[in-house]
Amino acid sequence: MDIRAASLALHYRLQGKLEMVSRCPIQTQEDLSLAYTPGVAAPCLEIQKDPALSFQLTRRRNLVAVITDGSAVLGLGDIGPLAGMPVMEGKCVLFKEFAGVDAVPLCVDTQDVEEMVQTIALISKSFGGINLEDIAAPRCFEVERRLKERCDIPVFHDDQHGTAVVITAALTNALKVVGKKKEQVKVVLNGIGAAGGAAAKLLLDLGYSNLILCDKDGILCAGDPTLLPHHAELAARTNQAGQRGTLADALVGADVFIGVSRPGLVTGEMVESMAKDPILLAMANPVPEIMPDIALAHGAAVVGTGRSDFPNQINNVLVFPGLFKGALSCGAVQITEGMKHAAARALADLVPPEQLSPTCILPSPLNRAAAEAVAHAVAEEARCTGHARF
Incomplete structure (x- = not known):
């Protein structure tokens, strides 16, 4: 059987990947x-x-709600809350398996921001943290922003921030491999949805000053009246030289390509136009913006994707279990930018210098040490900055 058929058979057999277990005989x-x-x-x-x-x-200290409206489920799109339930169950399994954190899947049958915020806020006292999942942009930005204002527990949209953290960790180590510094590299990021927007903000905060963003219409430029509000905000902070054109134009002389967009957008010729020893983190799933063999054949030094069948898998599971474990362990009231920075550093540092190579810039997603390292870093940051209850 192929992987989809095998997974379907598993789900029929299990009839759900979670069960409730009593801690009190x-x-x-x-x-x-x-x-x-x-x-x-x-x-x-x-x-x-x-x-x-x-x-x-109560169990609140170790309990997370994994919540979706089913509007942006993996690569499946708007399939609705019921159809999104297997993914939410899977996310809860990863919380438990990798970090020992209990999680409950909740699928909310509305795409109205007000209804969603009100629903989640009203049940938030049952949990120690809220993990928003697979909610389409730009609605996800407003839902997260308003919930962070109303709730006194961490609210974290993993599609945004988990992705941003793991991208940052991967890029940190990839630059070490090629001997370049973040202050000197030109980074092109394609796909400015939830993940791309959050990654852009995190990279800017960490000192990646030469950043160019692209969407389906090409390079984002400040002052463009057609830009959506969240795109306009990012355009004002990037592309300081005012470059215009297509993704191909942006990649000329670039040191790094980060893709959270669509399959097949980058050609071998585009890789050849980049700077010496370019880094390509092509994370469109299941088919990346460029296949690793093509990128490497045209001069790429380091290639990462979201897939498990190629080296350098860039996967959120390296981030969210440990991040929530750390936040819950100290009773964090929110997830701060500093806590994301700490998580990215901890994840990058998990690959020792002697193991860093073009095919090893991140630990394996199955590496159980990742959750512990991220959790420790997040809890320490929370306590040092006064965001911990205990």
């Missing part, structure tokens, strides 16, 4: 009295007096 009358009435009144009253105790007297 009930064997005796005393067990029942302690776990439920009358004993349970004691923790209820303690939480009533001090709501912060909900993180110690």
